[in-house]
Amino acid sequence: MTARITIKGLNKSFATPVLKQLALQVAPGSIHGLVGENGAGKSTLINIICGLLAADSASLTLDGRAYHPTSRTDSLAEGLALASQELSLIETLSIEENILLSSFPQNAVSIDRRAVRQQAKVLMEIVGLRNIPPQTQLAHLSLAEKQLVELAKALSMPADRIKLLILDEPTSALTSSQADQVHKIIKQRAKSGLSVIYVSHRLDDVLCVCDTVSVLRDGVIQLTAASNSLTSNDLIREMSGEELLQHSGDEPRETGDLRLGIEQLSSADFPEPISLQCHAREIIGIAGLAGAGRSELLHAIYGLAADRQGRVVLNRSGANVLIDSANTAAKNGMALIAEDRKSQGIFSGKSISFNTTVAGLGKLSGNLGAIIPKREQRVSEELISRLKVKCEGTLQSIDRLSGGNQQKVLIARWLQSESDVWLLDEPTRGVDAGSKFAIHEQLRKLRDQGATMIIVSSELEELTALCDRILVLSNKKAVAIFKRGQWSKEKLLAAAFSEHKGERALAG
């Protein structure tokens, strides 16, 4: 029997290869699960299938015919429906308008409002959205309800056209009964020939709904098997891989005195209070799946979160300083290198020198706040050479630099302001191998000189190589903390998935 969709030789690189010679097949009427840890490439794969991203090379067929989508319009025309993880809904439109957004029933001149109402009602009933008027504005719905609208939108494609339904984390905010309803519909549709690709971190759900499961790791499908031959532990093991942890030794290292005391800290984006003690000469890693709350925690520590509660106390030369804002944090030797350097780190259009000195201008200025140009030049040149930033001098625009070198400039910025507590969010994301190695060396050096570091990373290898302790977050809660020598990639992953397995989310 011809497969519904086949993928062969799919290659995609950003700064580094993400998908390597990937091969996957989905049979007609099959519900095919796809699992993998952060950064494994699941979203990239889905985007390529839907034409939202171009592969470097790939051979795709749909029902035996060659398939080359160049846009979402192409994939829509070919019958690919998508319910994305990042909801594709418009807050200011109503439920019915959102559901039928790509296919408004029209009469000669305008939208056929009655048909919209009718069709929307049918779909809402199918996905289990009851007792809500279809003309309700989307912004008034809960996240669970919005997820159901996203699903209804995907299912709005006429049954004679829809060939493949791709679901990316469709039940992450749903209650048990809501998720059951979703699974019931999917199974029904699959029986009448619809193929489904089901991506989820809820491993129990995946094994329950899907007939086949594939595990994506290191850009390649590692395993494809019938779901009734697998357990969730098998899946976790496949996702973590059997590689030896390659780094310098497993023994715990000497850490220094208490530097940062985090006491019952919570915020609007990170509701479960967390306490943690960080020491000098210590690197603490924060691991977890996307959406686990890692960046939110880092921002809360730095004083940047809304509705912040609890305390963050910094011990600086014997005195205790309460960190209550980004300004206080920065002035007291704390550094934050945020996840998105383009929107949160780099001053685009400005020189390397500007970008390097902006957080520590106090040291470069004299009376009345006048900046001393020679001092600025000397300091930025020294830092650039120390970190081996590849550039044509400190007056060059920072936009010309590669991602890795831009990241080095951000590190230089905080070196210049003499920080000793570093919060780093994905410090080597989108960075070439050479720069990554150099950045790791630099971080180790800072640690040996007495710095405290908290590093968020999606790469477990990075964390296991650098850290003294690793804190694992799952679903915006702290679930485990491992000491150096006591962890394994499998244990870390299991902890990261722990709030998604077994018991489903209770709140709607």
Next chain:
Amino acid sequence: MFGKLSLLFEEFLIFIALLLLMLFFGLMTESFFTLGTLRTISTQLPALTVVTIGMTLVLISGGIDLSVGSIVALSSGVIGIAFTVFELPLPVAAILGILAGGCAGLINGFLGSYLRLPVFIVTLGMLEAGRGMAYLVTDSQTVYIGASIQALSLPISGIGVSASFLISLGLVVLAQYVLTRTVYGRYLIAIGTNEQAAKISGIRTEPYLMWVLVMSGLLAGLGGLMNAAYLGASDPNAATGLELSAIAAAVIGGTSLMGGRGSIVGAFIGVLIISVLQNGLAQMGVSEPVKRLITGLVIILAVLIDRWRGRQV
């Protein structure tokens, strides 16, 4: 001046544009290169210059101030009434006028920075409210002040230019220095380039965003003083639309409407270009409507060039 090489080059180009424009009018009219022209331009220049300085700083910080024209009129009105009705000495009246501008700027700044209301809307509201206040203060009539205030606007013997002109020139130099050589200026540029990154770098953005609007208000207040000096009176209709000329001058001079980039010296050359343009067209006998059309086209051209510049990064 005081800046990095690329900005210097841009300022040079704009200066060339100014010279070419002057050359053009010199050829097209008989009396362009005369003392009379210089005098006319240099008396009208100071008010627009100081207002443009404030506007440039606000634009660089990522904001905009649409209320400056109304603040000029308000300040001028306050000065006129303080001097004629309350019979306060002229220096005191002048300070009150400038402070009135500062108060308006403070309201703009507080609403825009601490209450996080969009600065465009806030200053648009102040544009209306300020103009209304100017009418209220002057009872909708021109207030005649007299020769004592005109002294500011008349050429000083031996130097040839007025006190207003010298003050505005001095402020251009001072503002350019502050922008390019002080921590305050650097922070304004950082906030205008990337407010989030500036916050993370430890810059407290609220005070800076507020004070730059206060500065704009104070400078517009000073513009009101200079305007009153030029007219010898307080005119509540004065400076209508001045904010647009200020924005145009700033953009011609290399300031980006998106924030983070700009030059005071460039903006001053922009002021000269606009003044030369309007004066030259008048001398050519071009009608008022056509003058406005051409000025408008120049502004659009300036914005297009600004877009092109932005892409060069």
